[in-house]
Amino acid sequence: MKFGSLIFANLFRKKMRLVLTVGSFAVALCLFAFLAVVKSAFSRGVEIAGADRLVIINRISLINPLPLSYRDRILQIPGVKVVTHDNWFGGVYQEEKNFFPQFAIDVENQRQVYPELVVPDDHWQVFLKDREGAVVGARTADRFGWKIGDRIPIKSAGYGPSTTWEFNIDGIYHSTKAGGDESQFWFQWDRFEEGVPQTFKGNVGWYVLRLDNPDDAVRVAKTIDDMFANSSYETKTETESAFEAGWAKAFGNIEFLILTIGSVVFFTLLLVTGNTMAISVRERIGEMAVLKAIGYSDRTILFFVLAEALIIGLFGGILGLAFAVLAVPVLGRALAGLLPQLILSPQILSLGLLAALIVGMAGGILPGVGAMRMRVVTALRRV
Amino acid sequence: MAIPIIYNIRSVRARWTSTIVAVLGIAGTVGVFVAMLALAHGFKATLVSSGSQDNALVLRGGATAEMMSFVPLDSVKILQDEPGVAHDGSSPLITSDVVVVAPFPLRATGTDANTQIRGVSSNVLQIRRNIKIVQGRMFKPGLTELVVGKNANRTYAGLTVGNYVNFGGGRWQVVGLFDAGGSAFDSEVWCDARVLDDVYKRPNTVFQSATVHLTSPQAFQQFKDAVTSDPKLNVDVTREIDYYAKQSTMMTTLITYLGGLVAFVMAIGAIFGALNTMYSAVAERGREIGTMRALGFGAGAVVFSFLLEALFIACIGGVIGCISVLNLNGVTTSTMNMQTFSNIAFAFKITPPLLVEGVIFALVMGVVGGLLPAIRAARQPVALALREL
Numbered sequence: 159m160k161f162g163s164l165i166f167a168n169l170f171r172k173k174m175r176l177v178l179t180v181g182s183f184a185v186a187l188c189l190f191a192f193l194a195v196v197k198s199a200f201s202r203g204v205e206i207a208g209a210d211r212l213v214i215i216n217r218i219s220l221i222n223p224l225p226l227s228y229r230d231r232i233l234q235i236p237g238v239k240v241v242t243h244d245n246w247f248g249g250v251y252q253e254e255k256n257f258f259p260q261f262a263i264d265v266e267n268q269r270q271v272y273p274e275l276v277v278p279d280d281h282w283q284v285f286l287k288d289r290e291g292a293v294v295g296a297r298t299a300d301r302f303g304w305k306i307g308d309r310i311p312i313k314s315a316g317y318g319p320s321t322t323w324e325f326n327i328d329g330i331y332h333s334t335k336a337g338g339d340e341s342q343f344w345f346q347w348d349r350f351e352e353g354v355p356q357t358f359k360g361n362v363g364w365y366v367l368r369l370d371n372p373d374d375a376v377r378v379a380k381t382i383d384d385m386f387a388n389s390s391y392e393t394k395t396e397t398e399s400a401f402e403a404g405w406a407k408a409f410g411n412i413e414f415l416i417l418t419i420g421s422v423v424f425f426t427l428l429l430v431t432g433n434t435m436a437i438s439v440r441e442r443i444g445e446m447a448v449l450k451a452i453g454y455s456d457r458t459i460l461f462f463v464l465a466e467a468l469i470i471g472l473f474g475g476i477l478g479l480a481f482a483v484l485a486v487p488v489l490g491r492a493l494a495g496l497l498p499q500l501i502l503s504p505q506i507l508s509l510g511l512l513a514a515l516i517v518g519m520a521g522g523i524l525p526g527v528g529a530m531r532m533r534v535v536t537a538l539r540r541v
Numbered sequence: 542m543a544i545p546i547i548y549n550i551r552s553v554r555a556r557w558t559s560t561i562v563a564v565l566g567i568a569g570t571v572g573v574f575v576a577m578l579a580l581a582h583g584f585k586a587t588l589v590s591s592g593s594q595d596n597a598l599v600l601r602g603g604a605t606a607e608m609m610s611f612v613p614l615d616s617v618k619i620l621q622d623e624p625g626v627a628h629d630g631s632s633p634l635i636t637s638d639v640v641v642v643a644p645f646p647l648r649a650t651g652t653d654a655n656t657q658i659r660g661v662s663s664n665v666l667q668i669r670r671n672i673k674i675v676q677g678r679m680f681k682p683g684l685t686e687l688v689v690g691k692n693a694n695r696t697y698a699g700l701t702v703g704n705y706v707n708f709g710g711g712r713w714q715v716v717g718l719f720d721a722g723g724s725a726f727d728s729e730v731w732c733d734a735r736v737l738d739d740v741y742k743r744p745n746t747v748f749q750s751a752t753v754h755l756t757s758p759q760a761f762q763q764f765k766d767a768v769t770s771d772p773k774l775n776v777d778v779t780r781e782i783d784y785y786a787k788q789s790t791m792m793t794t795l796i797t798y799l800g801g802l803v804a805f806v807m808a809i810g811a812i813f814g815a816l817n818t819m820y821s822a823v824a825e826r827g828r829e830i831g832t833m834r835a836l837g838f839g840a841g842a843v844v845f846s847f848l849l850e851a852l853f854i855a856c857i858g859g860v861i862g863c864i865s866v867l868n869l870n871g872v873t874t875s876t877m878n879m880q881t882f883s884n885i886a887f888a889f890k891i892t893p894p895l896l897v898e899g900v901i902f903a904l905v906m907g908v909v910g911g912l913l914p915a916i917r918a919a920r921q922p923v924a925l926a927l928r929e930l
Contacts, residue, residue, distance in 0.1 A: 172824075178817045185810035189803065196799065218709060219642040219655050221608065254605060255791075313603070320603025390710070390742060407652065419803060422569045423810070430814045433562040437821050489802070496795045 161458075165465050172438070176470070179434045183474020183518070184481065186423050187510050191482030192489070193416045194506045199498040201413075202337050203402035210239075210372040211271065212379055213401040214365040217392035221246075223361035224391050232367060235381050237374040242267035243362035245350055249312040249323065251302070258298045260312065260343040262350030271368050274335045281306070281329025289349055292325035295340035299330050301494050306330065317354040337501050366398075424517060431521025435467050439525040446529050447537035456530040463526035464519065471518020475511045483507075544833060544842050549850040552822065559818045560854060563910075566814035567858025567903050570807040572866045575891065575899040577800025579869060581793045583890035584876075588789035591724035592782030593671060594758040597625075597765070599751040602775040606788070607640050607749045614746040616774055620753065623771075625764030627754045629667055634754035636662040636669075639734045641741060642883045643708040645697040654875075656693060657883040658708070659726075660734030668754040672726060677702040677717035682733050685740065688717035690727035692886035696875060700730065711740035725785065728875070728886045752781060788878065808906055811858075815910025819851050823918040830918050831926030840919040847918050851911020852904060859903025863896045 169176055198205075214232070216222035232241050247260035265286060269277070277285070277293055285291040294304060304310065308327045313320055325345055333340050351359055369378060379395035386393045396404070439446070446459055483502060490500035553560050592598075599620060604610035614637075620626070621633035628634060639660035644653035663682045666672060680686035689700045699706050704715045713732070721727040738745050755761055765778040823830070830843060870891040878885040 174820055175817060178813045178820070182810050182813040182817075185806055185813065189806045189810070192802065192806070217644075219644060221642065248609065250605075315603065315605060315609045404652065407650075407654075419573055422573060423807065426566045426569045426810065426814070429562045429565055430810075430817065433559050434817060437559065493795075493798060496791065496798075 161462065161465075165462060165469070168438075168442070168462070169466055169469060175434060175438070179431060179470050180474040180477065182430045183471055183514055184478035186426075186517075187475050187478030187514055188482045188485070189423055189478075190420060190510050190513065191479055191486070191502060191506060193420050194509070195482075195486055195500045195502055196497065197413060197416045198337075198503065198506070199500050200406050202498060202501075203339075203406060204399050206335050206337055207397070207399035207402050208272075208274075208368075209397070209399070210369045210375075211398040212367050212369065212375060212382075212395050213398055214367070214382060214393050214395045215401075216364075217383075217394045220364065222391075223358075223363060224365065224393065226360050226362050228365065228386065228391075228393075229362075231385065232365060232382060235378060235385075237370050237378050239368045239370050240267050240270045241365055241367040242271040243347070243365045245347065245361075245363040247312075247314065247317075247345075247350065249314050251310065251312050256302070258301075258341050258343055260345070262347045263344045264347050268344070271366050274338055275331050275333055277329045277331045285328040285346075288326055288328050289346065290324060290326050291328040292343060292345045293329040293331055294327055294343045296330055296332050297340040297494075297499060298343060299327070301491075314353075317358055321353075323353065336503075337499065339498070341499070424513070428517055428521055431467060431470065431518060432524060434470075435463065435522050435525040436528075438466075439463060439529050443529070443532065443537050447532065447534050450534045451538065460526045460530040463529055464522045467518045467522025467526075468515060469518075471514045471521075472511075474518075475514025478514075479507050479510050544838055544846040546849065549846060549853060552826065553850060553853060556822060556825070559821060563811075563815045563818040563854050564858040564861065566811040567855050567906055568862035568865065570804065570811040570906065571859045571862030571899045571903050573807055574800070574804040574902055575863060575895055576866045576869055576889070577796060577804060578895055578898070579866070579889040579891045580874075581796040581800065582892070582895065584796065584887045585786070585789045585793050586890050587723060587727075587885070587887040588725050588785040589782060590671070590722055590785075591726055592780065592785040593669070594780065594782055595755045595761075596668065596781035597753050597755055597761055598779050598781045598784045599753070599768070599776050600749075600779070602777050604777065607638070610749050612637065612748045612751050612776065614748070616776060617748065617751050619771065619773055620751055620768065620776075623753075623764055623767045625753075625755050625760035625767070627756045629664070632664065634664065634668050635751055636665045637734060637748040637751045638662075639737050639743070640749045641709065641737065643730075645693075645700065645706070645708075647696060648698045649696075651698075654697075655877075655883040656697060657729045658737065659729050659731050660737030661731050662734060665731070668752055669721075669726070670754075671724065672719050672721045674717050675720045677715075679717055680732055681716075683736065684733070685711050685713045685736055686716045687713045687730050687732050688719050689715055689730045691718060691720050692727040692873065692875075693730055694718055695873070696728070696884065696886055709737075709740045710742075723888065725788075725878075725885055728884060792876065792878075804902075808902070812906050812910045815851060815854065815906060816914065818854070819847065819911050819914035820917070822850070823847065823914045826918075827921060827926045830921060831923050834923045835927065843919040844915045847915030848908070848911050851915070852907045855903045855907025855910070856900065858906075859900040862903065863899045867891060867896075 214224070216224050226243065229241055229243060232238060242264045244264070245262040247262055249260050281293065285293050292310065304327050306327055306329065310325045310327060311322050312325065313322050369375060375397050382395045383393050450459060486500055486502045599612060600607065600610035601612055617635065617637045621635045626633050626635060641658050642655040643658050645656050646652065647654050666679065674688065680688055694700050700715055702715050702718055706713050706715065734748065735745060753764070755764060761780055768774055768776060768778050833843065869889045871888050873886050873888045875884050875886040
């Protein structure tokens with residue numbers, strides 16, 4: 159880098175302009191990171207879905223129940239390893255905005271179906287013996303500051319008259335898959351069955367099963383749906399990823415929204431860098447002509463301009479992404495309960511840096527080529 | 542003495558490339574800002590317009606949404622005799638609704654989405670008076686007939702008048718299309734409550750909610766007091782309009798938070814762009830500024846002139862931003878309403894106050910982006926500026 163000091167001297171020639179251009183990059187990259195994080199929060203369910211899991215819901219809709227008696231018939235289908243069933247409780251902790259999902263779970267099979275959601279064995283043993291026990295995801299426990307041994311009142315909703323159910327926090331689960339859902343609240347299905355009014359007894363919300371071999375998914379799903387066709391509770395069986403995809407799609411076209419905003423931002427950014435580089439080249443046209451006159455090649459001149467633009471892009475990018483790394487956890491806490499967990503992954507960071515470099519390069523290329531092509535005589539004659 | 546405005550307009554034109562950059566930066570920001578607000582606004586308007594002031598919604602005590610509520614027939618019978626309930630001739634104006642969701646294929650993607658099916662009493666049009674049948678006719682009591690909202694008709698394949706559809710184990714004919722004025726009901730499908738119960742094999746004695754038409758909006762308190770003090774009833778009473786307004790809060794909070802954040806971050810970027818443009822404008826015009834000062838224009842006049850130029854650029858940006866999103870007005874989109882687990886269609890709603898807000902936002906960016914460069918322009922020593930090449 160024998161020209162290093164020259165490039166740096168040029169960079170710092172107008173400090174205010176440098177700060178502003180680097181700042182524009184930082185802002186755009188920070189916004190890029192936010193948008194990418196929100197988008198991935200909506201699509202994460204699909205990405206981390208277990209390939210060997212099928213979800214069985216009532217054909218009419220997710221909120222219509224299925225009979226518990228289906229369980230044994232599903233288990234008999236060849237290729238099914240284990241089945242679990244859950245109910246949505248939908249209770250309210252203190253106030254409505256403290257939303258987190260509560261499931262009445264089948265304690266026998268939960269851990270076989272969801273091996274990635276890990277509860278320490280000693281916690282689990284306590285939970286099994288405690289009728290009023292609950293196991294909660296680490297994220298929800300953090301959110302409300304719950305510790306093991308705490309007693310939590312939750313007001314039921316949707317199952318007859320509203321009553322308050324009290325739970326003991328017996329365990330906290332973590333997800334071994336990055337970005338797994340750590341917001342659920344589990345309690346024993348038997349307690350649910352006992353506590354709800356007669357009309358709700360004997361029903362489950364949905365079944366989740368694990369296959370011996372993921373390649374069997376289509377066959378097993380079809381077998382199940384055929385088995386219960388024309389009954390009063392028809393089923394709809396999907397792979398977990400198809401189920402999650404349908405769920406994410408129901409919120410609307412978030413991907414389109416984010417892509418639109420993202421491209422507006424990048425287009426604007428491209429204009430800003432291009433303009434800044436053009437101004438700074440215009441100001442220095444005499445100097446560049448001198449450089450050319452004393453024997454610097456056209457390519458070297460182009461290299462000077464591009465290097466400047468790339469350095470601005472690089473620093474702006476690093477600055478913006480660093481800010482995003484600090485801000486995303488704060489944002490995530492502010493939006494807890496409204497959005498799934500926000501995670502800034504290394505992929506997002508490297509994609510952002512790459513985008514910053516490309517935009518910097520693209521912004522520098524026109525002025526750079528202009529500087530390369532100019533005729534020394536004309537340039538020197540200009541005042 | 543003020544510097545003539547024509548000077549600023551001419552210099553903006555002379556440096557049009559960097560002006561365009563600043564204008565587009567501001568236009569993009571204002572566009573996103575207005576579009577986000579229009580989205581939140583439209584969603585809220587859709588739900589709020591669903592309710593009316595002179596209707597009261599009755600749900601089971603403690604239930605926050607219709608889906609979670611149960612109102613038995615006995616309670617409905619008591620409700621209809623409470624004070625404040627309007628009558629048509631001798632019959633009380635009350636509809637007891639059964640609500641289920643059923644999947645229908647979306648026209649756009651062909652995938653299924655949940656639609657809210659509402660079983661209603663046959664006099665429902667006298668209670669929900671903002672709803673008009675615009676094609677075909679109302680369903681006949683006792684028959685498996687459907688009337689569909691205009692957004693449901695537009696969003697889902699197969700829900701056209703004359704068609705037959707299958708759901709919940711029954712075969713239904715669509716006999717009418719209704720217009721609910723862009724409210725949440727427009728995304729629904731209506732039929733006879735008793736028929737819906739039969740098809741779904743549900744008991745005929747339980748409803749999700751009851752809605753009564755009141756003799757006047759003021760009669761609400763009287764009705765509510767009578768109902769809540771009745772020991773035979775365990776129900777909550779809300780004004781219909783308040784119930785729907787509350788449903789919209791979660792979604793509008795989310796859109797406003799995220800949209801506000803995006804607009805704020807973009808605004809910082811746009812201000813940087815404006816600052817850059819104005820600083821280079823000042824730097825390039827050092828001699829001009831020196832000449833004006835030498836001619837006797839004061840420092841204040843120079844600051845004012847440059848600020849005006851920044852505001853001019855910002856204003857153009859703001860107006861372009863507003864115009865570019867204007868054709869979003871009325872575009873319908875849909876999302877899942879988390880309270881009902883069903884699809885709800887709503888439209889971007891761009892109102893004049895929203896556009897004014899957008900332009901004000903642009904002007905604020907102009908002031909912030911133009912003030913510092915303007916001050917720098919005024920503080921340049923005259924002799925030095927004149928000597929500059």
